[in-house]
Amino acid sequence: MSSRRIALIGMHLESNDFAPVSDEAAFRTLCYMEGEEILDDLKHANPSLPAEIGAFVTAMTGLGEDWQPVPILVTAAEPGGPVEHGFFERTKAEMARRLRDAMPLDGVYFSAHGAMTTTEAHDPDGELFEMVRQIIGPDAPLLATLDLHANISERMVEQTDVLVSYITNPHVDQEARAAEAAGLMVEMFNGMKPEPVFIRLPLVAPSVTLLSAEGPYADLINYGQAAKTEAIANVSVVAGFVYGNTPKNGIAVIVTGRSDAAPARQLAADIAQRGWDTRDRFRKDLTSIEDAVKAACTAGGKSVILADVADNPGGGGSGNTTWLLSALLAADAEDIYFGIFNDPALARAAGVAGVGASFSAVFNAETASEFSKSFETEVRVLALHDGKCIGRRGIWAGRSLDLGPTVLLQVGGIKLVVVSNRKQCADPVFFEMFGLEIAEARALVVKSRGHFRAGFDEFFTPEQILEVDAPGLVSPVLTSFEFTGLTRPIYPFDADMTWQGSPSG
Numbered sequence: 001m002s003s004r005r006i007a008l009i010g011m012h013l014e015s016n017d018f019a020p021v022s023d024e025a026a027f028r029t030l031c032y033m034e035g036e037e038i039l040d041d042l043k044h045a046n047p048s049l050p051a052e053i054g055a056f057v058t059a060m061t062g063l064g065e066d067w068q069p070v071p072i073l074v075t076a077a078e079p080g081g082p083v084e085h086g087f088f089e090r091t092k093a094e095m096a097r098r099l100r101d102a103m104p105l106d107g108v109y110f111s112a113h114g115a116m117t118t119t120e121a122h123d124p125d126g127e128l129f130e131m132v133r134q135i136i137g138p139d140a141p142l143l144a145t146l147d148l149h150a151n152i153s154e155r156m157v158e159q160t161d162v163l164v165s166y167i168t169n170p171h172v173d174q175e176a177r178a179a180e181a182a183g184l185m186v187e188m189f190n191g192m193k194p195e196p197v198f199i200r201l202p203l204v205a206p207s208v209t210l211l212s213a214e215g216p217y218a219d220l221i222n223y224g225q226a227a228k229t230e231a232i233a234n235v236s237v238v239a240g241f242v243y244g245n246t247p248k249n250g251i252a253v254i255v256t257g258r259s260d261a262a263p264a265r266q267l268a269a270d271i272a273q274r275g276w277d278t279r280d281r282f283r284k285d286l287t288s289i290e291d292a293v294k295a296a297c298t299a300g301g302k303s304v305i306l307a308d309v310a311d312n313p314g315g316g317g318s319g320n321t322t323w324l325l326s327a328l329l330a331a332d333a334e335d336i337y338f339g340i341f342n343d344p345a346l347a348r349a350a351g352v353a354g355v356g357a358s359f360s361a362v363f364n365a366e367t368a369s370e371f372s373k374s375f376e377t378e379v380r381v382l383a384l385h386d387g388k389c390i391g392r393r394g395i396w397a398g399r400s401l402d403l404g405p406t407v408l409l410q411v412g413g414i415k416l417v418v419v420s421n422r423k424q425c426a427d428p429v430f431f432e433m434f435g436l437e438i439a440e441a442r443a444l445v446v447k448s449r450g451h452f453r454a455g456f457d458e459f460f461t462p463e464q465i466l467e468v469d470a471p472g473l474v475s476p477v478l479t480s481f482e483f484t485g486l487t488r489p490i491y492p493f494d495a496d497m498t499w500q501g502s503p504s505g
Helices: 024-030 036-042 051-062 085-102 124-136 154-159 174-189 216-226 261-277 289-298 323-330 344-353
Strands: 004-012 031-034 067-076 107-112 142-146 162-165 194-200 232-238 252-258 304-307 336-342 358-363 375-385 388-390 400-402 406-411 414-419 443-446 465-469
Touching (some): 004 085, 024 085, 051 067, 051 107, 051 174, 085 124, 124 142, 124 154, 142 174, 162 174, 162 232, 194 261, 216 261, 232 261, 252 261, 289 304, 289 443, 289 465, 323 414, 323 443
Parallel strands (some): 336 443
Antiparallel strands (some): 031 067, 375 406
């Protein structure tokens, strides 16, 4: 028998309906690779591709399968607004062309985020899966890995054989989930028939309640994993991304049986009911800006980390709101490290001024918006950097990163890292690249929702973390947004609603 030909394909975007449109440049900046470029990137010690691609290749080879990777197209952008529909259509068409040219194929591995929308459609992930299925036919395995913040549609489930979502949040199991997908694909080659059962709960939750270490979501994940038997191929409890603002929003339970749907149906119904019964736990009290600043100013021997969760670029936030920065300056806070602030114009101005220079800096001179106010203050340029670095911990460990021209500014008692390419502050390397020692800060401010926990856990315990209630495009205060795309009724917006469970149960 000849080697099995398995296509590698992917498109990653978490779409925030309230954020600016994600255009082609957003994908070209982070990751856009076709054909052999994909395999060439995997040869690097620190690839730029989504981690799942290399992990799937490694796992398939490690399983002893006689196979050949067939690279198609992989692209990704930082979380942002809906993708510009024309670019999506061109990308889908190019994927389809390359898939047809690559036929015959024995299987397809699709690496996706799962919460993408376009400026004209709310289920582009489902469209991509359907496109692949139409080309490869009904019999070739099509498996996809997803972020646990994916928004699951019926089409996504129907067009694939198995959907495997992350289990950890912060996300540190991309490689493990890709390896799981590889193992399941081999099982299919050996005759296993996946039988997926899908239940969507009328329940959306702010992302700060969706950690996997503790809390209501962690309890659901742990229950599902503990309840797996040999009859169950995969359990994915998918939290969703409420800011997608789509009809497919809602915590989703996908349980895939091995050649028998009955055990999967029973477990899926059980997990879903547990989620509904604990819905009131998906609420979170945040720390006010005033209290956060007070904590930063009075921290003694035990420092604190202030998470500006509402301005998390990892959820589509702009990464340049100034509410917390202004409050810390007004309070004359000292020994604060603050990062990373996305302001290309400010980075350019600092580069022109040069190291050691002081100047009156205008924040958000070119990027002022409803949440990202412009203000002016005196700064001093401490250091310049090209922004190229290797992730050290957490979600980006071992990954090649490019922040664009990056500067370290002294702003009052604050050392502020300013970048040109938007990215959430989830890795100590963003400070360490300037020689800063995290342990020396009285307080660390990060524009991140949750991934900073895996990046900075060697410095801060959960008890030292304060999630700050500031305005922004990803505010956990859901009443701050006008959600027009959600299917109603849905909790917590319709707090008195009832749910009779899924017909699948």
